[in-house]
Amino acid sequence: MLLCLTGCKKQDEFLDAKSQEGDIVLTTLSDFQAVLDYTPTMNTNYITLGQTGADNFYFPDVNYTSLQPYERNSVLWLKEIFPAGTNDIAYTSPYLVIRNSNIVLEGLEKITRTADNMARYDSVEGHARFARAFMFFELVNTFGKQYNEATAASDPGIPLRTFSDINILAGRAPVKNVYDFVINELKLVADRMPLNIQYMRPTKLSAYALLARVYLQKGDYVNAGRCCDSVLQYKTQLLNFNDSSLVSLSNTYRFPTYKSHPEILFYAEGLLTLVGAPSTSYAYCFADTVLYKSYAADDLRKTYFYNLLGANQAKFQGSYTGNSRIFAGLALNEVYFIRAECRARLHNIAGCLSDVNTLLKNRYRTGTYVGYETTDEEAALRFVLDERRKELPNTGQLRWEDLKRLNTEPKFAKVLTRIYNGVTYTLQPQSPRYVFPFAPKIIEQEGLQQNER
Structure with a gap:
C-alpha cells in the first residue's frame, strides 16, 4: 500500500505516475x-x-568532472x-511528500472527529499539514524569489497543490500566497500537536521551530523570536561536544543517531549529492578555506x-544524521541562533x-570558551551571523537561504566567486x-x- 502511495519507485517519475488511490482503500486513522x-x-x-x-565549499578543478551535469551547472551558477x-528530484521528491499529505487530508474528511479519537485525529x-508546509516552504525558497513585502504578491512562486490528483495541473502561486499558506498551516499544527x-x-515544538525559520526568512523578527520562545520554554538541552559517549572521532560520522541526540526536534535527511555529502566515499568537495x-x-x-584530509582539504564529516546523509530537519541549535539573531535585530544585545x-x-x-561581549548592535549581529554559518554549514540548504535573505541588506550582501579551468x-x-x-x-508536463536567469 505504501509503495503504491509513493507513486513510483524512482522519485523523478512523479509527474508520470498514475493516480492509484482509487485502487487502494484507506479507511482508518492507522x-x-x-x-x-x-x-x-x-x-x-x-x-539540498x-x-x-x-x-x-569548493571543488578542485580535477573533481568537477565527477559531478552530475546539474550539480556542475549549479555549482558554477550557469544559466541552464x-x-x-x-527531471529535477529537488522538485519531484517534495511533491511526492505533498501528494501523500493531501491523500491523508482528503481521507480524514471522511472520518468524524470525536472526543474518543480527537488526539489521534x-x-x-x-503530521500531514506539517509535512506539506515544510515542502512548500523549501520549494518556494528554491524556485521563487526571496520574500519581499513590496513584491511578494506578484512574484511567481510554486504550485500550491492542496489536492492529491496529479492529473490536475496547478499554476504558480505568488510567493506571498505560499508564505501565508505555510504560516497558517503551521499555526494550526502548533496548536493541535503534542509536545x-x-x-x-x-510535534508542537518542531512546528514552532519551522515557523520560526519561515518568519526569519520573511524578515518578521518579532514572530520568529516568539516561536523560538515557544520551543525553548520546553526544551533547552544542547549536545555537549565534550561528551565522548555521544560525540566521538571513532564514529565515522561523529554524531549519535537521532534517538540519542538531545537537540533534534524533527528528523529529516537531505538529498544525497556530491556537494557536501558527509559520506567518506565522496572526497570531492572541501570546506571553504576561509570558513574552515x-x-x-x-x-x-x-x-x-x-x-x-590534506592541505586546505577539510572534508565535511559530521552530520546530525549520524550517517552519510545531510541533516535537513530541525534542531535546537538552529532555534538558538534564530532567537539570537532576532534579539540582536530588536536591540536586545544581552539576550542575543x-x-x-x-x-x-x-x-x-x-573551560576554554570566553563569552563574547559587546555593546554594539551591529557587532553583535555580525557575531551571530558568523557563528550561525559555522554552526550550520551543512544543514539542509540553510546557507543558501541565508545568502538570499542577507543579500537584501547592503552591509551583509556578498559576491560569490569560483574559479574553474582558469x-x-x-x-x-x-x-x-x-x-x-x-x-x-x-515545464513541458506542468506548463509552468x-x-x-
Missing part, C-alpha cells in the same frame, strides 16, 4: 498514519539543491541547470564537523549574546540566478512559467 510513517518518502530526500550554489529530458492531521518529541513525526580557518583551535566543531554564548560553551573544549564565475547579490530554473521536462 491507515493514514502508516502513509505518513513511510520514512523513505516522508523523511528523506529533502531539498541550494547548497550546491552556496559558499561553504538541467539538461533537456531530465489531530496528530495525523497535524513530546517523536523525531520522525512532527575561522574556527578557533579549541572549537570542537572544527574537529567534529570536518576531517582534514546570552543565547550564542550558551551554545558555544557546549562547542568548545571544557575561468572566474561570479554570483552577484540578488542575481536572478538565486532562483533555480524548473527542469525542461517539468520558467524563471528568468
